[in-house]
Amino acid sequence: MPDRARLVVGVDIGNSTTEACLAAVAPDRTVSYLGTDLTRTTGVKGTPDNTDGVLTAVRGALRRAGRAAAELDAVLLNEATPVISGLAMETITETIITESTMIGHNPATPGGQGLGVGTTVSLTELDEIDPGPPVVCVVPHGWDFEDIASTVNAAVGRGVDVVAAVLAGDDAVLVANRLTRPVPVVDEVAAVEKVPLGMLAAVEVAAAGYTIRTLSNTYGLATVFGLDPDQTRHVSPVARALTGNRSAVVVRTPSGDVTDRRIPVGTLELRGSGKTLRVDLATGAEEIMDAVARAQPLEDAHGEPGTHVGGMLAQVRDTMADVVGQDGEEAGSPVEIAINDVLAVDTFVPAEVRGGLAGEMHLENAVALAAMVSTSRSRMRSVAERVAEELGVATLIGGVEGKMAVRGALTTPGVDRPVAVLDLGGGSTDAAELDREGRDTAVHVAGAGELVTKLIDSELALDDREVAENIKRSPLAKVESFFHVRHEDGTVQFFDEPLPSHVFARVVTLAPEGPTPIPTRHGLDHVRQIRREAKRRVFVVNAVRALRQVAAGGNLRTLDFVVLLGGSALDFEIPEMIADALAGYGIVCGTGNVLGTEGPRNAVASGLVAAHAAAAP
Amino acid sequence: MPDRARLVVGVDIGNSTTEACLAAVAPDRTVSYLGTDLTRTTGVKGTPDNTDGVLTAVRGALRRAGRAAAELDAVLLNEATPVISGLAMETITETIITESTMIGHNPATPGGQGLGVGTTVSLTELDEIDPGPPVVCVVPHGWDFEDIASTVNAAVGRGVDVVAAVLAGDDAVLVANRLTRPVPVVDEVAAVEKVPLGMLAAVEVAAAGYTIRTLSNTYGLATVFGLDPDQTRHVSPVARALTGNRSAVVVRTPSGDVTDRRIPVGTLELRGSGKTLRVDLATGAEEIMDAVARAQPLEDAHGEPGTHVGGMLAQVRDTMADVVGQDGEEAGSPVEIAINDVLAVDTFVPAEVRGGLAGEMHLENAVALAAMVSTSRSRMRSVAERVAEELGVATLIGGVEGKMAVRGALTTPGVDRPVAVLDLGGGSTDAAELDREGRDTAVHVAGAGELVTKLIDSELALDDREVAENIKRSPLAKVESFFHVRHEDGTVQFFDEPLPSHVFARVVTLAPEGPTPIPTRHGLDHVRQIRREAKRRVFVVNAVRALRQVAAGGNLRTLDFVVLLGGSALDFEIPEMIADALAGYGIVCGTGNVLGTEGPRNAVASGLVAAHAAAAP
Amino acid sequence: MTHSDPGSRPAVVVHVRPGAPERVLREICAGAEEEGVPTRVVTVPGRSAGEQDGSMRSTGEHDVTALAHAAAASSRLDVGIAVDAVGAAAVHHGKLPAQRPVTTVETDATVADWRRVGRTAARIVKGLPLS
Amino acid sequence: MTHSDPGSRPAVVVHVRPGAPERVLREICAGAEEEGVPTRVVTVPGRSAGEQDGSMRSTGEHDVTALAHAAAASSRLDVGIAVDAVGAAAVHHGKLPAQRPVTTVETDATVADWRRVGRTAARIVKGLPLS
Numbered sequence A, B: 001m002p003d004r005a006r007l008v009v010g011v012d013i014g015n016s017t018t019e020a021c022l023a024a025v026a027p028d029r030t031v032s033y034l035g036t037d038l039t040r041t042t043g044v045k046g047t048p049d050n051t052d053g054v055l056t057a058v059r060g061a062l063r064r065a066g067r068a069a070a071e072l073d074a075v076l077l078n079e080a081t082p083v084i085s086g087l088a089m090e091t092i093t094e095t096i097i098t099e100s101t102m103i104g105h106n107p108a109t110p111g112g113q114g115l116g117v118g119t120t121v122s123l124t125e126l127d128e129i130d131p132g133p134p135v136v137c138v139v140p141h142g143w144d145f146e147d148i149a150s151t152v153n154a155a156v157g158r159g160v161d162v163v164a165a166v167l168a169g170d171d172a173v174l175v176a177n178r179l180t181r182p183v184p185v186v187d188e189v190a191a192v193e194k195v196p197l198g199m200l201a202a203v204e205v206a207a208a209g210y211t212i213r214t215l216s217n218t219y220g221l222a223t224v225f226g227l228d229p230d231q232t233r234h235v236s237p238v239a240r241a242l243t244g245n246r247s248a249v250v251v252r253t254p255s256g257d258v259t260d261r262r263i264p265v266g267t268l269e270l271r272g273s274g275k276t277l278r279v280d281l282a283t284g285a286e287e288i289m290d291a292v293a294r295a296q297p298l299e300d301a302h303g304e305p306g307t308h309v310g311g312m313l314a315q316v317r318d319t320m321a322d323v324v325g326q327d328g329e330e331a332g333s334p335v336e337i338a339i340n341d342v343l344a345v346d347t348f349v350p351a352e353v354r355g356g357l358a359g360e361m362h363l364e365n366a367v368a369l370a371a372m373v374s375t376s377r378s379r380m381r382s383v384a385e386r387v388a389e390e391l392g393v394a395t396l397i398g399g400v401e402g403k404m405a406v407r408g409a410l411t412t413p414g415v416d417r418p419v420a421v422l423d424l425g426g427g428s429t430d431a432a433e434l435d436r437e438g439r440d441t442a443v444h445v446a447g448a449g450e451l452v453t454k455l456i457d458s459e460l461a462l463d464d465r466e467v468a469e470n471i472k473r474s475p476l477a478k479v480e481s482f483f484h485v486r487h488e489d490g491t492v493q494f495f496d497e498p499l500p501s502h503v504f505a506r507v508v509t510l511a512p513e514g515p516t517p518i519p520t521r522h523g524l525d526h527v528r529q530i531r532r533e534a535k536r537r538v539f540v541v542n543a544v545r546a547l548r549q550v551a552a553g554g555n556l557r558t559l560d561f562v563v564l565l566g567g568s569a570l571d572f573e574i575p576e577m578i579a580d581a582l583a584g585y586g587i588v589c590g591t592g593n594v595l596g597t598e599g600p601r602n603a604v605a606s607g608l609v610a611a612h613a614a615a616a617p
Numbered sequence C, D: 001m002t003h004s005d006p007g008s009r010p011a012v013v014v015h016v017r018p019g020a021p022e023r024v025l026r027e028i029c030a031g032a033e034e035e036g037v038p039t040r041v042v043t044v045p046g047r048s049a050g051e052q053d054g055s056m057r058s059t060g061e062h063d064v065t066a067l068a069h070a071a072a073a074s075s076r077l078d079v080g081i082a083v084d085a086v087g088a089a090a091v092h093h094g095k096l097p098a099q100r101p102v103t104t105v106e107t108d109a110t111v112a113d114w115r116r117v118g119r120t121a122a123r124i125v126k127g128l129p130l131s
Ligand SMILES: Nc1ncnc2c1ncn2[C@@H]1O[C@H](COP(=O)(O)OP(=O)(O)O)[C@@H](O)[C@H]1O
Pocket: A013, A014, A015, A016, A017, A018, A424, A425, A426, A427, A428, A448, A449, A450, A469, A472, A473, A565, A566, A567, A568, A569, A570, A571, A572
């Protein structure tokens, strides 16, 4: 044992963040923590590119503690299990309208109110029509609202029974206001020229604040069109597609139809626990996760080649191959790349309906998959060599991340063995447990902060990862006037300077620079619910799943203290969601406060130091 | 067979509504429907008091058809199964604060921001305190905000480290604005005199729009108070109770505690299917409904005497005994009263926390039970006799409600056998099925519109059935200014006359007379979610449960057409919720349109006519 | 047209008659301040603020209501309060008819009532239920 | 002080200069009407509506902006539109600084632009996103 305190720095290279913890280890093995730092990980975790980030973090910690690199006795690196995660999403349903049977796009300003049923006639032919059975007037592009109204009024004056209108432009209210006899009017039908003429059609517009009642009811459609039971069975999807709309048009054509088709996406093959299980991706998350549980511990997963699943998994595997394989120096033994965990989440994607006449959107079902890929080969050696070279300090590769995290977590006030940690990262949720006897276990499960961001991104059709990440990280607000916003908890905040008009009446996230609008027609609570549900479906599900794998006998009740760590433990609501879910098992759960000061950060880095001190010769 | 058309009227006496259907039955048995009517049921269903309602409905239908009572050949009454339903709700958890450990009442306007940890000292003693460790100043009632601020400022000026304040009055912002050194201030602590002095306390106030992070985290509390693992385990409920608050105070006392106690409410005993199952009410709805399913068909249910459950079920049974037993004329055979179905729903009740210092509320778990009681004895005979007497017309008691409802439902356009109906009433959800061969089955399950109203009432702590019924029946709106409201779908409605100030900024339901405020601090979406969840937990659950009992082999996929009937099928969202839930089983589901004109009303009454015509001699 | 002078900081405008009791004004302003909404106090001499409303030159409720309406009209937040010489007070909104104040209190009101006046004005601004 | 005359029906006020093109005005009003918000058109002679803002008596953007601000000030809904003699238009809100209109369009605008002007004004009133 050395006779002076040794200066060591633990470094944790994560997928997103590299953290350092500087400490002095006294000859009697007591540890004095001197400073910490964190920086973005450079390059893909476990590759030589990480060196820059490591140096930044180590130097940062030294600077904060007022020490020099020359004083360092050792750099301790985590083992950085080569675990990466991949994300993919597949739409499994598709809505198709044939023969332009249905217009259900919910324009913001339909006109009139009520239900009109009649034969479709083009406005251009209205003056040739004789009085007779009711007609629904279809107005092509380019007509002015006053001309539309006067043409319809003239026909009505001649005794033609015009009971509704369908317009190309955004003129429904204007036209309705000018009709001598009020009828429901649906507008903004972009492809109005495709509306079949000479067919029976029904147009319904509900009062403001209400939704249609007849066309969204299968038997309402049957009544309106006089359908027989067999035909009724066929229009049932039309009724369902129109549910919740304020207005709609349904045209009865000989074989018009709306179908909700399942897209074949292929089969997932899971190998583990001595069996091979096959599960159709289209059956949804519940069945997939059931199969994953039965194949526990999972050894590998494959997707049927040539199918969507096949492509998804191949892609994740390829990324991993790139990571471990490119560097010639470490070639040799064949690299084994296996998928050790899969998380499937049911989700939906707003998608344009095929065959729609007005850009109708429908929420299609989809399945998001996160896969956890590991390999037998690590390239941390070369990271260590480079760090040693740059700093001129012995660089050691320390213990397994999860096990180190537990040690770090134990520095949180109030925590004792047996303790389990949940490291809520970007790509994976890692759990580790240390029991009363000092035995520890650690697992990685697929799916974490990145998947949450992705779900928010796709469910809100943002197509902007940064906006989705903002939504994830901060409470929402609604801009209620040019001078104030209302936070999601109902409190109001005023601004002295007027807010820009592009955020007016928008749901926003509040960045220090000001409100950032979320490009969506949905209200604050809808966005909030999507945000919370995404977090719940990833982190609450994974917390339970991961803890079951480390708890004795898979029984959560054997756990006592659970400490939440990692970047996603900084979230303003994820920790409380997990604590709520675990409370039922008698578990004490909270966000870690590593070293009593670092919050949920730095557990692995400080754990490396602690393990090193305990094992010191 | 008679050689002229016979004039008959079918009458359906429901728990809430009495409906009549007038028709002419031709010698060849073809039926011409002439008119319908409906009125509130008079008295309890199945008792002689119903007569008045029957007469009103029959006369209404006659008047509409322009016929006289003298022309009637027969009045057809439903069998009116003596089925009543009872509702009860029991709180199963209770939150208790001992030694005034915690103040978590979330005042609307706390002051300052951040976390302060120190020893509690009364403001009255602040001028006697020497500079030293940090103190949290506790301000009794009656102090003016300027005096509070100047006293604190004077102490701080002398070097006393005041780190936070707790006030009786609503003065936190006023005081915080006048402090020379800003600290977090929590106000409106009504029982401030009970805050223990000389104890370590932590006060946290988050920024507007955010929630506290330290005191709602178990390990945050452990850090702040330097707790050992055992103590940490004990404060875990405190952290959970404070989750979601913007401000909080936690005082560390020798044995202070917050507990979430389970209230013993007793055991439910279910007899059926040759077994007797016992289930603890406190285990919640899932376990109870599981047991109910295993005891299917349920023959009777009892609650342990002397417990809450016992009281609940005895009460329902007593009401039924009153209904069937009071009328001496029908005594004779001993009356058998049995509980044939139970629906348990998990719910919550906002309740004041015992031991709270500021009227803290907590959502306590509760179980709502709907029970379906039936008896072997019906008193419809006496109703029939009175009707016959008053109208001078032969009055017959026709078939079972459910079976009649199916016949009525078949008059809905587009419907064919096999068909199932769901009669969504006030007290019970009734299902009936008619298969291709003409075999029919019918069941009543407990829980319907009244239970939905009750859940809304108690979850929002309204204590006003009428407001709850309004919330159930109509979309919500928020009054956004003196001149406009925003409907729950986001559309805006303007008023020329200013809205009264008592509805300003309130969530309202829109009655024809104007907006009615909902007395709640919650936002529109919270109320909306409670409304929808109540409907889902009662009607979607019951639809599936009831249909399983009538479907061949309990398999919903054997069903083809499902027709929704009854008062609750008039709801603006219940039918679509049920249709959504059944779509997965390939079922065509919609709201009935009896006779092609009556909507979901009049199915039983018109079914009675149809059955009578089919069976006519 | 000073009513919406965009230079001034948004505030609830309080019009007070000369001689209005200091403690009434203090509690009213405190009520708004506790809600986080600033007030701007303007002393309005005489009773002439009812000029839009010639018929209401008498003392009492009419005067304080008209004065509050004028205060609201000059507030960028559209909300005004008035306190008359004997301590009666009213809260008004610029878009409401002049004769329909949001709330008024008499001269015999309590500290709690005055606080409520300020709080009500602030809560109109914040779009929160008034009670 | 006509700006909030509570007797008038709430409407977006449109100030037009004499000679403003009829079709511009028509489409602007149509844009608001389609959104269900009424407009009140007031012809304002000369260019004197910029009087609050003495420096901006020139034609063009400044005039139409000031005119729209004045229109907003006279609207019970706080929203105004202006159309000048050559067909340039602006939308303004009464609480915004005079020189910061919500939107403006030039004389070479299209039917769709003019509709959008009316729609924008209406959507401010309704509290809906402007685009
Ligand atoms: N303040 C925050 N709130 C919510 N999420 C956060 C916050 N900071 C980081 N994250 C999330 O944490 C994840 C990265 O966690 P981290 O522990 O740094 O990952 P890793 O362990 O893989 O390096 C990302 O998904 C990121 O969105």
